[in-house]
Amino acid sequence: MTFTLPNLPYAHDALAPYMSKETLEFHHDKHHQAYVTNLNNAIKGTEYEGKSLEEIVKSSFGKNAAVFNNAGQNYNHLHFWHWMKPHGGGSKLPGRLEKKINEDLGGFEKFKTDFAAAGVGQFGSGWCWLQVKNGKLEISKTANGENPLVHGATPILGCDVWEHSYYIDYRNRRPDYLKAFVDQLVNWDYVDELFGKV
Numbered sequence: 001m002t003f004t005l006p007n008l009p010y011a012h013d014a015l016a017p018y019m020s021k022e023t024l025e026f027h028h029d030k031h032h033q034a035y036v037t038n039l040n041n042a043i044k045g046t047e048y049e050g051k052s053l054e055e056i057v058k059s060s061f062g063k064n065a066a067v068f069n070n071a072g073q074n075y076n077h078l079h080f081w082h083w084m085k086p087h088g089g090g091s092k093l094p095g096r097l098e099k100k101i102n103e104d105l106g107g108f109e110k111f112k113t114d115f116a117a118a119g120v121g122q123f124g125s126g127w128c129w130l131q132v133k134n135g136k137l138e139i140s141k142t143a144n145g146e147n148p149l150v151h152g153a154t155p156i157l158g159c160d161v162w163e164h165s166y167y168i169d170y171r172n173r174r175p176d177y178l179k180a181f182v183d184q185l186v187n188w189d190y191v192d193e194l195f196g197k198v
């Protein structure tokens with residue numbers, strides 16, 4: 001199977017001013033495209049060819065860095081575009097998710113603070129996550145292209161804290177980027193949809 005880059009689910013300027021057209025042109029059209037191209041090249045003629053993206057992520061972890069890094073970043077970015085939407089964020093969560101966040105993470109406001117803190121605390125490139133593990137919601141962070149799939153968990157929300165995701169709009173102000181992400185961009189309906197499938 002050859003992987004391809006899907007279009008963004010919204011226009012490149014749809015997330016402004018929180019994430020600019022220029023950022024999405026670089027991040028989606030250049031960076032994500034490079035992960036797709038590099039993954040296709042890395043799996044050609046290997047045991048990974050023909051497997052699903054999720055299978056490649058799980059089976060290449062710790063075994064083939066070139067395949068894993070590009071497969072992981074493909075998986076992460078495919079979801080990342082859907083984890084945001086114009087006029088996202090807000091103060092109201094879908095009901096079943098709100099109940100679970102209250103139970104496991106001490107409420108929506110605490111979740112937002114702790115999730116952003118995980119992203120700020122990730123040293124260097126990586127991601128912060130809301131994941132489901134053993135039936136419980138947890139906040140976590142990973143380096144580079146890694147994600148919760150390789151740690152026995154299912155990611156239902158992730159924020160890219162590589163500099164390519166925020167440097168054009170926020171320069172070195174990663175905390176401001178994370179605050180804008182959780183307050184203005186998160187597509188909670190998509191998070192709830194993923195939560196419902198776990």
Ligand SMILES: [Fe+2]
Pocket residue numbers: 027031077160162164165
């Ligand atoms: Fe990225």
